[in-house]
Every structure is written in structure tokens, then in C-alpha cells.
Amino acid sequence: MRESLMGKYVGARVNRVEDKRLLAGAGRYIDDVSVPDMLHAAFLRSPYPHAEIGSIDLTAAQALPGVHLILTGEDLKSRTYPFFGTLNFPRFYQPTFWALAVDRVRHVGDPVAIVVADSRRLAEDACELIEVDYEPLPGIATVEQALDADRAVVWPKSKTNLHYQASERFGDVDAAFAAAERVIVETFDQHRHSNQPMEARGIVAEVDPSSGEMTIHASTQSAHMVKWCIALLTGRRPLRRVVRQMISQRDHTKAIFKGMADYLKATPAMVAALKEMAPVMLKQNVTNVERTKAMNGAFVGLMGRDPKTLPAALAGDVGGAFGAKTAVHREDVAVCAAALELGRSVKWIEDRNEHLTVGSQAREESVDLAVAVRHDGTILGMRARLTIDSGAYPGFPYGGAVIAARLARTMFPGPYRLPALEFHSRIITSNKATYLPYRGPWEIETFVRERMLDVVARQLGLSRAEIRRRNLIGDDELPATMVTGPALDVRMSARRVFEKAMDVTGADDWEKTRAEAFAAGRRIGMGFATYIEAAPGPPGYMDNVGPGFSAMVDREPINAVLEADGTVTLHTQQVTHGQSHETTLAQLAADQLGVPMEVIRISYGNTRTAPFGLVGTAGSRAATFASGAVLLATKGLRDRIVDLAADLLEAAPSDIVVEDGRIHVAGTPSIAVTLADVAHAAREKGDEARGAARGDEAIRVSELFDGGAGGWSGATHVCFVEIDLDTGLVKIPRYVVVEDCGEIINPAVVDGQIRGGVAQGIGAVLYEKSTYDDQGQFQAGTFMDYLIPTAMEIPDIEIHHVETPSDVFANYRGVGEGGAIGAPAALCNAIEDALSDLGVRITEQHLPPARILELAGVIPTLSPSR
Amino acid sequence: MTADRHPLSMTVNGNRIDLVVESRRTLAEILREDLGLTGTHLACEHGVCGACTVALDGKAVRSCLMLALQADGGAIETVESLCDDDGALGPLQQAMADSHSFQCAFCAPGFLMTAHCLLAEDRDIGPTRDEIREELSGNLCRCTGYQSIVDGVERAVTALVEARNA
Known part of the structure; x- marks a missing residue:
């Protein structure tokens, strides 16, 4: 049943709690962390895309006064465990590698050595003094090169640069194509570009010199993920010592096994998933022995570790991430290894050149697509082949490319009727930086599908709205099931959202408007894109990525605490990094409890106090998961508060009213008790009233939310452009988003998320590219080469909301990724529309002015399309 | 060295x-x-x-x-x-907060100081929205798409002009 929040905060444009701190310049971002006796690290990085490492001469660098330690890849072999693949899919190769390059560098910026010195300046000076002999190898910079059997392989043990292949058929694909009146074929490319949060990566490994214990200060999307990944990969000791430790802490070892057994007993879905995956896991264990050894070594090392030596992780304010901070990076492990070696704290702050070169790159994908249609525009089926260039080293704890491939395949039908789909995926490895998830990592499905719908419409002589209307799933067809598996519940509003977007923009009259403008010499265009976003998706959605994924991630823990002073603390595993959770979660809690927002504090980012969760803030999940968890826990807390207040006021709990933090009997507001009174009473009363309260806490309620009914967010973007063919400049005079993300907690936060996403999508199309030359040399290492759009380039974005009424519990859905999913397609469609009289077909996503002029035939084509 | x-x-x-x-x-x-x-x-x-x-x-x-x-x-x-003596947000910061100008806010100090210098310019009428956009174009924000930041500066400008004319 719906928790009907009648309070004053939810739904209102409440000012952000965060701003009191952040706008005062009093935030605590990673570079603001300073701990006593701290040293500073810098990395020596490869200038080559691909090379054998000969000798490394550290003599001069080590002699520099103020240099404390230099570690190379060889040094890490005895001090850390290698990175290894944690996922299990058929026909999937995951390389094993070290935090610093060993024997070979595989992309420009590959870290070769870490230098720790008194200051960052000195550490960088020392890097300059290190002599490395490189023997350059040919680089792999394109998919064609990667698949060329005559070229070098990036990972010799795999014998090929093709690291993942999958082919699936949903529905009767052959029948669909046999029945087709037209088959339309096209290939679409998306270029490598980058998350680029304004705060790059960084870490402070704080080591307590007396105990040797480590606290990791991290700029991350998940504190627990950092803690456990660092625990897994650092603190390596010889196996005999690990085993001796396991024996000496027999009870702890037994408890680990018992814990695993209990977890499996309580999670039948995981048992089923493991059974399903067993043959795949076994095969990988046998065929990729290097990985098996690395994985076993690391996990045995973790079990044979004194639990008192496990690190803690702390995330403070995080200066943006957009997916880039879902991983534990090789530099993180090298910094922690250096700190443990020295027994001293070490700080590393990535600079922009490093971040552009190695810190976060994404999105390099292409799709070959064939669509079977009838003359009237009815889509019968599709055949698609997705290719991803994942760069050299996969991310950890999981490679972003394979997850993106799985999600793109799942989402390929979007909100359209698609009876049959054949989907092939391949992932190649190259001499480029790590491919990481970027805001809507599966966005290629929307770009390709929405681009293709325009192509099909033009080929069939239909309007672009008409082909969508013919195929969009309407309210009368719900609930329905996507051919790839996910359920579409009755709240899936794509058709209504689309129609509203057409209404708001007058899109149906567009042809006339454009013809008049063309006649007047103005080159204008309009494009739209419709998509739905699993934010978080229906129950079990993540099982489409792989068996057991939902069981692993669909659990949102939360602790709601009434403190002794009458304030309320919510401990969450979320790590807000711009999403304003300190505000939105407090709005929900305040309304549920009947207290002013100032009473609520959101506590996050500290593994010592936050409940366990590896996801943190990612995947547009918080709106449903964290909100639902807050509602459950604060409901439980409220019940306890009301019971205690009823005792104090000598009334029945059903007669108790909580308003503005004052608790009274209905009808007699003048006689009231406060939350502090209730806290006092709980502490007097003892365990029964206090729940799981610890220390000074008065009451503690813990809840775990499974996501409930979940659901879909979705939007239609409509983009208007005007193109100047003298300069190739594309102007965006109007940009409209009509969206449905369920009930809105804070409209200003929702609108901000949408606008930010759209801005990144516009940047991707018109400005941003992580450019490599055909040897794999990186060419966009500054903000003068990699262009982030400014306030001059991003227009005001007009937003309209559709809310689908529902009784579903926690009917709040994510909206963080959608803007970036819809914008590239809408903008590219608008550009093609503006060039339609020239017969231009847009099959690529990066369209800077020079490319516009090439496509329009104003200048000869010099650059290849990618 | x-x-x-x-x-x-x-x-x-x-x-x-x-x-x-x-x-x-x-x-x-x-x-x-x-x-x-x-x-x-x-x-x-x-x-x-x-x-x-x-x-x-x-x-x-x-x-x-x-x-x-x-x-x-x-x-x-x-x-x-920019904060008041008691540590509370000053007028410019408050105008930005009221406009939900920032998200991760890593870029906020730079925008605030650019806007602070813009507002300090001695001119009879405040800058227009287009002028504000141009003035802010030397500052990058990756979260917001800028609209809310422009809104915030515009709000601060309006308040300042009203105060001057009062």
C-alpha cells in the first residue's frame, strides 16, 4: 500500500542541505583531506601506446632528497594481489594484471612506477629522473586493427583481441525477416568520450603509525566497494603466513564459511544462479588458469587476514563521478601498497591530464543493424551486432564493457513493440585507456534505435512521429513483456510522454515550419528521441545482466536512529556525489516522522557506520531503493516514537499526532512532548523500546528494502537546431524534455539531473572526443583538446513532467542517467533533419563543426568517420 | 629543484x-x-x-x-x-542556493568568485541573462547544464539592482 506522505517537504522545491557547506567553500573533497605526517605520490606513466619495458633505472630519482619510496610493477608482485576478472560469462576472457605495468605497457598513461615524496612537486621531479627503456610495439587503435590476425595481441595469453562474444535470439527472427516488406540496413558509430567530473580521482591512504591500520579516504561512488576491493588486493603475505593466520583464527575462518552458508540458505535465487553458472565458471577456471590462481590467492589472502587489519573507507564530498568512480583503480592499489610499505599516510590527487588520459573513458561502440519492416512502418524484427572497444585493462571489480553490452542488449527494444530480435555482442581489447561506465552505460541502444527509426521513416516516406506512433507500446497494451525479458508494468508511460512532447512542441506541424525556414534561407532542424530507463526497472531486472545479479544488488539497507538529543540520523550505503541525497532523503524522513528537516541528518560514506552495500550511488537506483528504505525505517521509528509518547501522554497510540517535531494527543496540541523527551524515555525504558540502539542512541531501527515493484522512468526529448553552413556551427534554440520519473521528491533536484544529463549528451555530439591516432597515441590530454561545453553552448532546457498515479510503495524513480541517454539521439536526429535537403545521413555521433561541413559537402572530407 | x-x-x-x-x-x-x-x-x-x-x-x-x-x-x-560574519551564506551564495545552482558543487567556488567580481562592477543596470552566460563561460560545470547557475546569478543581480534602486 502506498505510504501517503502528506507532509510539507516531499514534492516541494526544498533548498539543499548540502549548500550551507558547499557554497561556503567548506566542503571536504578528497584534495581537502590532510592527515598528519602525510606524503605525496605521483605516477610515472607510459608515453607509448604499446611497448615492452626493458630496464628501469631508479638511481637518480631515489637519490633526490625528499623521495621516500619508488615502487615498480615488479615490486608490487610480492606486496599486492593482481587485478582479476570477477565476472562469469561464456566466451569471455578477462586478463590478470598488476596495479603498475609489468614487462609491457598497454596504453598511453599506463602507470609504470609510483613515487612517494615529501610533496607532489618533488614526486613529479623524481618521475622525471626515472629512466625507462621501452621497446615500442605496434599499437591497436581500431576495431579493424584489433581483429587483424597479423597484428599484435594486447594480451598474449588470450591469443586474440576479441575478448567477449555472445549471440542471442529472442522471438522468431527468421519469420520476421521472411515476412518483411523492406529490410533496411545501417551501421552507427559512437566515439570514445569521457565522464570528466570536475573533481578527478584521488585517494588518501591514512596509516596509523602505531597500529599500522589503514583508513582510505576516497573520492568514490561506494565506500564499501573501496574498502573490500582494497582489502582484497593489498596486504599480500606469503601463503604460509596466510594459512598460519587462518589456523590461528579458526573461529573467524569458520564464521566466514558459516556466513556464506547462511547467506546462501537465505538467498535461494543466488543458489539457483550459481547452479546455472557452474559450468561457465568451471570452464573459465580451467581455461584461464592465471585468473583462477589470482582470484584464489586474493580471496584466500583475505580470509587469512586478521580482521582487525581490514581497512576502513571514508568518502567525504565527491566532486562528480557519472560512473567514473564506481571502480577501484590501479592507482588506488599502488598508493595503498606504498602507504603500507612505508607505514605512513600517502595522498595522490589525479591531475586533469591524467584524468583525461586514463581516468575515465567510455562509450566507444558501434552497431550494425538490420530492421525488418512493413511498408506501413510496422517493425517486425531486428538483427543487431554491437561492438565495443574496451581499451586495454578492464575496470575492477568488474569491466564496464560487458555490463554495457548486456544492458544494451536487454534495452534494445525500448518502449516499442519488437517481436523478434537477434543480438550479437563483441568486445575487443585495444591499446587505449580503461573503458568505464558513463551515465546510462547502455545509451547506445537509444542512439541506434532512435537514429534508425528516422532512417526507416525517411525510406518509407512516413513522418518520424508516425513511425513511432505505429510501434510505441500504449497504455492499453500494458502490462507487457519486452522480447528480451523485462516486464513493462502499467506505469510505463512512454506513449503518453511521447504524445505530450508532440503537443508541447507542435512537432506534427514541423515539416511546414522547416520548409518556410529553408525557403527563407535558414537551415533549421528538429529531432526527437524516446526511451525508457530501468531506474531501477522491474523486480529481477539486473538478472538480465547475469544470473544472481538481482539477488546481489537488490537490497538497500538503512538504519534510522533517534539520537539522545532528539535528532534523527539515517545511515545509508549511498554515497551522494551531486544527487542531493542529504536533502531528498531528509525530505522523505521528515514528512514520515512529522518533524522539521533540520532534525534529520543523513550519514553516509563511512564504512565504520554505514550499513553494508557494494553498489553505493549508481545506476539511477537511489530514488527507489534509498527512498523506499528511508520510508520503511522511518515508519518503524515513528511507530516506536508514538508508542513511547503515548505512554508519556497517557493516551492511546492511535490518538497521537506528530507535527513539526511536537508530539501531542489529537485535539490538545498545547500539551506536547518532544523527540528529546521520547529519546530520554526510550533510554530509561531500556532494550525493548530501543530496538538495536548502540551507545548513546535512543532508538535504532534497521531495514532492508528489496526495491518493491521498481519501475521505469522514461522521456521524450525534442531538440531544435539551426545550422550555419559558413562555419559548421550548430545552435540549439530550443530543447524540450517531457519525462516521467514517478512521484517527484524535489522538482529542482529532478530538473537539475535532467539538464545535466542533456548537457553531457550535447557535449558528446558537438564537442567531446577522447581522440587517439591510428597508432594509439592519445591526443586529447587537456581541456583545450577535450572540449567541455560552457554556459554559451548549453541552452536553457524546457522540462515537462508526466506523473502516472499509482498505489505502489515508494513510487519514486531514478532520473540521473536519462538526460544523457536521450540527448545524443535527439540532437543527431535534428542535425540530419536540418541537412535533409542535402541527402545527408548521420551514422556517427561526433559532429563538430568541421564534420558538419564535410557532411554537408561544403569542404572535402579529410577525416575518416572515426 | x-x-x-x-x-x-x-x-x-x-x-x-x-x-x-x-x-x-x-x-x-x-x-x-x-x-x-x-x-x-x-x-x-x-x-x-x-x-x-x-x-x-x-x-x-x-x-x-x-x-x-x-x-x-x-x-x-x-x-x-563571501559568507557573512556569522558564517551564514552571503547574499550571492544564498541566491545560488535558492536557485539550486549546483549539484556536486566542486566548481561552485570558481563560479561564485566570477559572479562576485561581475556583481562588483560599477554599472547602472545589471547584466542581462545573455551577458551573464557570456561572463560565466570561463567556468566549467559538469553537473548542471548551467541553467540553474545562470538563474542564481540572475537572482543575485536582481536583488542587487533592487537594493541599489531602493
Whole structure:
């Protein structure tokens, strides 16, 4: 049943709690962390895309006064465990590698050595003094090169640069194509570009010199993920010592096994998933022995570790991430290894050149697509082949490319009727930086599908709205099931959202408007894109990525605490990094409890106090998961508060009213008790009233939310452009988003998320590219080469909301990724529309002015399309 | 790499500061590391993103590109100076907060100082929305798409103009 929040905060444009701190310049971002006796690290990085490492001469660098330690890849072999693949899919190769390059560098910026010195300046000076002999190898910079059997392989043990292949058929694909009146074929490319949060990566490994214990200060999307990944990969000791430790802490070892057994007993879905995956896991264990050894070594090392030596992780304010901070990076492990070696704290702050070169790159994908249609525009089926260039080293704890491939395949039908789909995926490895998830990592499905719908419409002589209307799933067809598996519940509003977007923009009259403008010499265009976003998706959605994924991630823990002073603390595993959770979660809690927002504090980012969760803030999940968890826990807390207040006021709990933090009997507001009174009473009363309260806490309620009914967010973007063919400049005079993300907690936060996403999508199309030359040399290492759009380039974005009424519990859905999913397609469609009289077909996503002029035939084509 | 160190005198947020600094160190480093004013952020260190913007004698400058010694004798203002004496947000900061201008807010100090210098300009009427966009185009934000930031500065401008005309 719906928790009907009648309070004053939810739904209102409440000012952000965060701003009191952040706008005062009093935030605590990673570079603001300073701990006593701290040293500073810098990395020596490869200038080559691909090379054998000969000798490394550290003599001069080590002699520099103020240099404390230099570690190379060889040094890490005895001090850390290698990175290894944690996922299990058929026909999937995951390389094993070290935090610093060993024997070979595989992309420009590959870290070769870490230098720790008194200051960052000195550490960088020392890097300059290190002599490395490189023997350059040919680089792999394109998919064609990667698949060329005559070229070098990036990972010799795999014998090929093709690291993942999958082919699936949903529905009767052959029948669909046999029945087709037209088959339309096209290939679409998306270029490598980058998350680029304004705060790059960084870490402070704080080591307590007396105990040797480590606290990791991290700029991350998940504190627990950092803690456990660092625990897994650092603190390596010889196996005999690990085993001796396991024996000496027999009870702890037994408890680990018992814990695993209990977890499996309580999670039948995981048992089923493991059974399903067993043959795949076994095969990988046998065929990729290097990985098996690395994985076993690391996990045995973790079990044979004194639990008192496990690190803690702390995330403070995080200066943006957009997916880039879902991983534990090789530099993180090298910094922690250096700190443990020295027994001293070490700080590393990535600079922009490093971040552009190695810190976060994404999105390099292409799709070959064939669509079977009838003359009237009815889509019968599709055949698609997705290719991803994942760069050299996969991310950890999981490679972003394979997850993106799985999600793109799942989402390929979007909100359209698609009876049959054949989907092939391949992932190649190259001499480029790590491919990481970027805001809507599966966005290629929307770009390709929405681009293709325009192509099909033009080929069939239909309007672009008409082909969508013919195929969009309407309210009368719900609930329905996507051919790839996910359920579409009755709240899936794509058709209504689309129609509203057409209404708001007058899109149906567009042809006339454009013809008049063309006649007047103005080159204008309009494009739209419709998509739905699993934010978080229906129950079990993540099982489409792989068996057991939902069981692993669909659990949102939360602790709601009434403190002794009458304030309320919510401990969450979320790590807000711009999403304003300190505000939105407090709005929900305040309304549920009947207290002013100032009473609520959101506590996050500290593994010592936050409940366990590896996801943190990612995947547009918080709106449903964290909100639902807050509602459950604060409901439980409220019940306890009301019971205690009823005792104090000598009334029945059903007669108790909580308003503005004052608790009274209905009808007699003048006689009231406060939350502090209730806290006092709980502490007097003892365990029964206090729940799981610890220390000074008065009451503690813990809840775990499974996501409930979940659901879909979705939007239609409509983009208007005007193109100047003298300069190739594309102007965006109007940009409209009509969206449905369920009930809105804070409209200003929702609108901000949408606008930010759209801005990144516009940047991707018109400005941003992580450019490599055909040897794999990186060419966009500054903000003068990699262009982030400014306030001059991003227009005001007009937003309209559709809310689908529902009784579903926690009917709040994510909206963080959608803007970036819809914008590239809408903008590219608008550009093609503006060039339609020239017969231009847009099959690529990066369209800077020079490319516009090439496509329009104003200048000869010099650059290849990618 | 041997330190050539020179005396540096400047005022920072109204306080007289005397230091001896290595000549290669930037103004941003001195503010953050030596004076503990970590509100000034470093995001690109090559003068493009504007996160490090501070006011030098009332003009917006990039403290990442400026050697600390170049500020000798100058008056520096940083984001920390915008708060009221009691530590509450000042009018410009409040206008930005009221407009939900920022998300991760890593870029906020730079935008605030750019806007602070813009608002300090002695002009009869405030800048238009288009002029505000142009003035802010030297600062990068990755979260917001800028609209809310422009809204915030416009709100601050409106309040200022109203106050001047009152």
C-alpha cells in the first residue's frame, strides 16, 4: 500500500542541505583531506601506446632528497594481489594484471612506477629522473586493427583481441525477416568520450603509525566497494603466513564459511544462479588458469587476514563521478601498497591530464543493424551486432564493457513493440585507456534505435512521429513483456510522454515550419528521441545482466536512529556525489516522522557506520531503493516514537499526532512532548523500546528494502537546431524534455539531473572526443583538446513532467542517467533533419563543426568517420 | 629543484599575510596548502575550467595559472570571504542556493568568485541573462547544464539592482 506522505517537504522545491557547506567553500573533497605526517605520490606513466619495458633505472630519482619510496610493477608482485576478472560469462576472457605495468605497457598513461615524496612537486621531479627503456610495439587503435590476425595481441595469453562474444535470439527472427516488406540496413558509430567530473580521482591512504591500520579516504561512488576491493588486493603475505593466520583464527575462518552458508540458505535465487553458472565458471577456471590462481590467492589472502587489519573507507564530498568512480583503480592499489610499505599516510590527487588520459573513458561502440519492416512502418524484427572497444585493462571489480553490452542488449527494444530480435555482442581489447561506465552505460541502444527509426521513416516516406506512433507500446497494451525479458508494468508511460512532447512542441506541424525556414534561407532542424530507463526497472531486472545479479544488488539497507538529543540520523550505503541525497532523503524522513528537516541528518560514506552495500550511488537506483528504505525505517521509528509518547501522554497510540517535531494527543496540541523527551524515555525504558540502539542512541531501527515493484522512468526529448553552413556551427534554440520519473521528491533536484544529463549528451555530439591516432597515441590530454561545453553552448532546457498515479510503495524513480541517454539521439536526429535537403545521413555521433561541413559537402572530407 | 624562495606579502580576505615561498608555487597552492583555504579548488590546472578563480584587487583571476609571487602586494578574496560574519551564506551564495545552482558543487567556488567580481562592477543596470552566460563561460560545470547557475546569478543581480534602486 502506498505510504501517503502528506507532509510539507516531499514534492516541494526544498533548498539543499548540502549548500550551507558547499557554497561556503567548506566542503571536504578528497584534495581537502590532510592527515598528519602525510606524503605525496605521483605516477610515472607510459608515453607509448604499446611497448615492452626493458630496464628501469631508479638511481637518480631515489637519490633526490625528499623521495621516500619508488615502487615498480615488479615490486608490487610480492606486496599486492593482481587485478582479476570477477565476472562469469561464456566466451569471455578477462586478463590478470598488476596495479603498475609489468614487462609491457598497454596504453598511453599506463602507470609504470609510483613515487612517494615529501610533496607532489618533488614526486613529479623524481618521475622525471626515472629512466625507462621501452621497446615500442605496434599499437591497436581500431576495431579493424584489433581483429587483424597479423597484428599484435594486447594480451598474449588470450591469443586474440576479441575478448567477449555472445549471440542471442529472442522471438522468431527468421519469420520476421521472411515476412518483411523492406529490410533496411545501417551501421552507427559512437566515439570514445569521457565522464570528466570536475573533481578527478584521488585517494588518501591514512596509516596509523602505531597500529599500522589503514583508513582510505576516497573520492568514490561506494565506500564499501573501496574498502573490500582494497582489502582484497593489498596486504599480500606469503601463503604460509596466510594459512598460519587462518589456523590461528579458526573461529573467524569458520564464521566466514558459516556466513556464506547462511547467506546462501537465505538467498535461494543466488543458489539457483550459481547452479546455472557452474559450468561457465568451471570452464573459465580451467581455461584461464592465471585468473583462477589470482582470484584464489586474493580471496584466500583475505580470509587469512586478521580482521582487525581490514581497512576502513571514508568518502567525504565527491566532486562528480557519472560512473567514473564506481571502480577501484590501479592507482588506488599502488598508493595503498606504498602507504603500507612505508607505514605512513600517502595522498595522490589525479591531475586533469591524467584524468583525461586514463581516468575515465567510455562509450566507444558501434552497431550494425538490420530492421525488418512493413511498408506501413510496422517493425517486425531486428538483427543487431554491437561492438565495443574496451581499451586495454578492464575496470575492477568488474569491466564496464560487458555490463554495457548486456544492458544494451536487454534495452534494445525500448518502449516499442519488437517481436523478434537477434543480438550479437563483441568486445575487443585495444591499446587505449580503461573503458568505464558513463551515465546510462547502455545509451547506445537509444542512439541506434532512435537514429534508425528516422532512417526507416525517411525510406518509407512516413513522418518520424508516425513511425513511432505505429510501434510505441500504449497504455492499453500494458502490462507487457519486452522480447528480451523485462516486464513493462502499467506505469510505463512512454506513449503518453511521447504524445505530450508532440503537443508541447507542435512537432506534427514541423515539416511546414522547416520548409518556410529553408525557403527563407535558414537551415533549421528538429529531432526527437524516446526511451525508457530501468531506474531501477522491474523486480529481477539486473538478472538480465547475469544470473544472481538481482539477488546481489537488490537490497538497500538503512538504519534510522533517534539520537539522545532528539535528532534523527539515517545511515545509508549511498554515497551522494551531486544527487542531493542529504536533502531528498531528509525530505522523505521528515514528512514520515512529522518533524522539521533540520532534525534529520543523513550519514553516509563511512564504512565504520554505514550499513553494508557494494553498489553505493549508481545506476539511477537511489530514488527507489534509498527512498523506499528511508520510508520503511522511518515508519518503524515513528511507530516506536508514538508508542513511547503515548505512554508519556497517557493516551492511546492511535490518538497521537506528530507535527513539526511536537508530539501531542489529537485535539490538545498545547500539551506536547518532544523527540528529546521520547529519546530520554526510550533510554530509561531500556532494550525493548530501543530496538538495536548502540551507545548513546535512543532508538535504532534497521531495514532492508528489496526495491518493491521498481519501475521505469522514461522521456521524450525534442531538440531544435539551426545550422550555419559558413562555419559548421550548430545552435540549439530550443530543447524540450517531457519525462516521467514517478512521484517527484524535489522538482529542482529532478530538473537539475535532467539538464545535466542533456548537457553531457550535447557535449558528446558537438564537442567531446577522447581522440587517439591510428597508432594509439592519445591526443586529447587537456581541456583545450577535450572540449567541455560552457554556459554559451548549453541552452536553457524546457522540462515537462508526466506523473502516472499509482498505489505502489515508494513510487519514486531514478532520473540521473536519462538526460544523457536521450540527448545524443535527439540532437543527431535534428542535425540530419536540418541537412535533409542535402541527402545527408548521420551514422556517427561526433559532429563538430568541421564534420558538419564535410557532411554537408561544403569542404572535402579529410577525416575518416572515426 | 633547489628552492629559490622569496618573500610574499598580500592580504587574503582582509588579513595581512607574510610568507616566504618557493618561486614555482602557484597562488592556488599557497591558498590551499599554506593558508588552509581549501574552498578554492583545482580542477584542470591549465587555466580552462575556472574552478580556482579568486579575486585579485577585485578582478577574477585563475589562481592555478598565477605564481603566488605575482600576487605580491595584492588583495586576494576567496570564496570563504563571501559568507557573512556569522558564517551564514552571503547574499550571492544564498541566491545560488535558492536557485539550486549546483549539484556536486566542486566548481561552485570558481563560479561564485566570477559572479562576485561581475556583481562588483560599477554599472547602472545589471547584466542581462545573455551577458551573464557570456561572463560565466570561463567556468566549467559538469553537473548542471548551467541553467540553474545562470538563474542564481540572475537572482543575485536582481536583488542587487533592487537594493541599489531602493
